[in-house]
Amino acid sequence: CSSDLRSNLTIWWATMKGMDIHRKRQAIVREAKSWIGTPWQHQGRVKQNEKFKGGVDCLGLIIEVGKAFQFLGEKRFDYKNYNRSPRDDDLLNEFDKHTIKVPVPEALPGDIVVMRIAKDPQHAAIMTFDHTVIHACAKAEHVIETRLSPRLWDLVRAAYRDRKST
Numbered sequence: 001c002s003s004d005l006r007s008n009l010t011i012w013w014a015t016m017k018g019m020d021i022h023r024k025r026q027a028i029v030r031e032a033k034s035w036i037g038t039p040w041q042h043q044g045r046v047k048q049n050e051k052f053k054g055g056v057d058c059l060g061l062i063i064e065v066g067k068a069f070q071f072l073g074e075k076r077f078d079y080k081n082y083n084r085s086p087r088d089d090d091l092l093n094e095f096d097k098h099t100i101k102v103p104v105p106e107a108l109p110g111d112i113v114v115m116r117i118a119k120d121p122q123h124a125a126i127m128t129f130d131h132t133v134i135h136a137c138a139k140a141e142h143v144i145e146t147r148l149s150p151r152l153w154d155l156v157r158a159a160y161r162d163r164k165s166t
Contacts, residue, residue, distance in 0.1 A: 025110035025129075031068045032126040032134035035061055035143045040136050042084050057084075058124045058136045061143060062112060065126065085122050092121050092158055099160035107159035114158045121157040 038048040041055025045064055048054035056064060059082070091114055095101070099112070107113055107127050115123040125135035128145065136143045146152065 025108060028065060028110035028126060029128050029134070031065045032061065033128070033145065035064070035136075036134065036145060038136070038143045040138050040141050040143070042138075043082075044136075056136045056143060057138075061134070061136045062124055062126065085118065085120070089121060091124065095124075095158065095160045102159045102161050104153070104156050104159045107156075108161070112160045113156050114160070115152070115155040116157050117155070127159075 035047055035056065038046075038054045038056050040057060041060075042057050043060060044055030044057055045060045046052055046054040046056065047064065095112065095114060102111065104113070109127050109129045111127045113125050113127055113133060114121045115125065117123050123135065125133035125146075127133055130147075132145050132147050134143065134145050137146070148156070
């Protein structure tokens with residue numbers, strides 16, 4: 001992955017430090033839920049509303065939730081130079097560089113979880129307060145909230161947290 005993605009993740013998580021941790025988590029989850037129903041589109045970045053059909057993928061959802069809170073600072077950075085199915089541990093390596101990896105069972109609302117879809121970790125989602133995740137799901141064709149059943153928990157390969165929320 002490019003240095004732009006690393007920069008994006010660093011800025012997003014680092015600028016969250018000014019909010020109370022619990023309120024931070026509530027705000028992230030609330031914003032993520034506002035995307036539910038937005039159609040899935042590879043490298044999409046537009047939330048569905050009355051005027052636009054919109055479209056977003058799993059990474060785009062994380063990027064746009066961050067932008068909603070100005071976690072990206074003045075620069076309106078976006079990263080779109082990635083394949084639909086990341087290879088090897090590319091996604092994990094990027095999160096490892098810019099966030100704190102936490103044990104999967106300790107993931108909290110507002111944390112990011114990364115799941116294995118085929119053989120490699122290639123899907124990211126935002127945890128909620130009810131052991132569900134908000135994610136842009138290609139199979140469902142839109143952003144959905146999904147309960148983390150035992151089968152889905154088995155697909156989670158890593159969880160990541162803002163460095164200031166530990």
